[in-house]
Amino acid sequence: MKKIIVPIFSLLFSLQSCKEKIKEAGSTVAKNKEISDLSIYNLPSEWTTQDGKSIELKSLNGNVLVMVMIYTSCKAACPRLVADMRNIEAKLDKKTKKNVKLILVSIDPVTDTPKKLKLFAIANKMDKDPWLFLRSTEDNTREFAAILAVNYKQISPMEFSHSNIISVFNPLGELIYQQEGLGVNNDQTVNKINEEAGKI
Amino acid sequence: MQKKILIIFLFLVLIGFVRAQESKMVPIQEGSFVPLYGATSKKPVLVKSFFIDVFPVTNTEYLNFVKKHPEFSKSKIKGLFADKSYLDYWKNDLDFGNVNSKAPITTVSWFAAKKYCECQGKRLLTIDEWEYVAMADEKKRDARTKKEFNNYILSWYEKSRTYENPIGQTFKNYWGIYDMHGLVWEWTSDFNSIFLSGESRKDKSADQNLFCGASSVNATDLMDYAAFMRYAFRGSLKAQYSTRNLGFRCASTTKL
Numbered sequence: 001m002k003k004i005i006v007p008i009f010s011l012l013f014s015l016q017s018c019k020e021k022i023k024e025a026g027s028t029v030a031k032n033k034e035i036s037d038l039s040i041y042n043l044p045s046e047w048t049t050q051d052g053k054s055i056e057l058k059s060l061n062g063n064v065l066v067m068v069m070i071y072t073s074c075k076a077a078c079p080r081l082v083a084d085m086r087n088i089e090a091k092l093d094k095k096t097k098k099n100v101k102l103i104l105v106s107i108d109p110v111t112d113t114p115k116k117l118k119l120f121a122i123a124n125k126m127d128k129d130p131w132l133f134l135r136s137t138e139d140n141t142r143e144f145a146a147i148l149a150v151n152y153k154q155i156s157p158m159e160f161s162h163s164n165i166i167s168v169f170n171p172l173g174e175l176i177y178q179q180e181g182l183g184v185n186n187d188q189t190v191n192k193i194n195e196e197a198g199k200i
Numbered sequence: 201m202q203k204k205i206l207i208i209f210l211f212l213v214l215i216g217f218v219r220a221q222e223s224k225m226v227p228i229q230e231g232s233f234v235p236l237y238g239a240t241s242k243k244p245v246l247v248k249s250f251f252i253d254v255f256p257v258t259n260t261e262y263l264n265f266v267k268k269h270p271e272f273s274k275s276k277i278k279g280l281f282a283d284k285s286y287l288d289y290w291k292n293d294l295d296f297g298n299v300n301s302k303a304p305i306t307t308v309s310w311f312a313a314k315k316y317c318e319c320q321g322k323r324l325l326t327i328d329e330w331e332y333v334a335m336a337d338e339k340k341r342d343a344r345t346k347k348e349f350n351n352y353i354l355s356w357y358e359k360s361r362t363y364e365n366p367i368g369q370t371f372k373n374y375w376g377i378y379d380m381h382g383l384v385w386e387w388t389s390d391f392n393s394i395f396l397s398g399e400s401r402k403d404k405s406a407d408q409n410l411f412c413g414a415s416s417v418n419a420t421d422l423m424d425y426a427a428f429m430r431y432a433f434r435g436s437l438k439a440q441y442s443t444r445n446l447g448f449r450c451a452s453t454t455k456l
Contacts, residue, residue: 036279146310146311
């Protein structure tokens with residue numbers, strides 16, 4: 001019985017996602033003229049925070065977003081990526097920091113439940129502003145990675161290989177800068193963020 | 201008069217048949233294989249049974265989709281979802297121009313291809329699924345070691361403008377699928393799981409700095425140059441890109 005229900009459910013879900021996204025995209029244009037063609041706020045996907053709160057990316061509108069994709073059980077690159085994010089945070093302009101959100105998006109939503117993300121956030125002292133952890137469905141995650149041009153692949157039940165890219169979005173949700181690699185010089189990234197945050 | 205009705209009737213049946221044929225799906229049985237890239241330590245990957253379109257999506261079919269979903273038309277698609285070359289050869293939003301209506305749709309972005317399949321209640325194939333189906337020739341499920349098969353694919357790579365040909369003119373493979381080779385390249389759902397860089401300035405397959413775990417990504421058989429080309433191509437794509445030799449077809453986990 002379960003075997004039948006799952007495919008039917010996933011079929012319904014996929015059909016629904018066709019309609020839903022299109023309706024969503026239409027209403028965005030109608031209500032929010034200021035959202036540009038290149039804005040990630042055109043993505044209607046729903047995300048869950050480390051506090052189990054459900055949000056749409058659109059609700060982040062108006063902030064400078066600094067985003068990176070990680071998974072909490074990662075032992076190799078992710079701790080270094082998290083450190084890179086921390087180093088960026090330390091260099092942010094104190095006056096405009098309130099306009100910046102530093103966001104870690106899980107590429108392993110199956111393992112990274114909100115609870116797991118919360119524990120990770122607490123353990124890394126990243127459980128309050130400007131830090132935010134997000135997870136969504138595997139499909140939404142793949143789509144989001146496609147927007148960021150982040151490549152990833154599950155190589156074993158607990159391991160992923162993935163690109164190490166930190167992306168900066170302006171308050172309109174447009175991708176304005178990407179820092180590639182680990183432990184690279186972040187001066188230009190920080191400058192971009194401060195510059196954008198100062199405009200708000 | 202009766203003859204006229206009969207002719208009209210036959211004509212309608214024929215249209216129905218052609219339409220049904222275009223969107224027809226066939227089952228693919230579960231099996232495992234060792235893909236060229238992506239498997240750790242040359243272990244076979246399991247491909248679960250699924251259903252696949254017999255043909256790639258055509259210009260006509262895509263036009264029907266655009267009519268229903270104008271936000272995916274040439275002039276209305278958002279820059280986030282497609283670059284400037286989206287539907288480049290189309291005359292306008294509802295006219296694909298002088299190309300063959302049964303030729304495969306190309307110059308579509310990954311977002312558009314994905315959405316098309318979702319709106320049919322389907323999805324894109326994964327790379328593993330695609331490669332699994334594509335390793336079959338007319339007779340064998342896995343013809344990758346056959347020299348003629350590889351030669352066929354490689355000689356296609358040398359031909360130009362095959363994207364102008366109608367669907368269904370290449371060989372019918374073991375599963376009853378056409379055009380996996382010889383017509384267009386195809387989008388896959390997880391095209392962005394490839395770790396080869398398309399840009400020369402960082403064109404190293406095991407750039408430890410850029411990719412975590414890149415050393416696990418090894419080619420299993422470097423002689424399979426045809427597949428190498430496909431992986432390299434996928435690795436160079438971004439989801440907004442659209443190119444003239446890149447189309448797609450849809451799949452489904454369940455029978456529709």
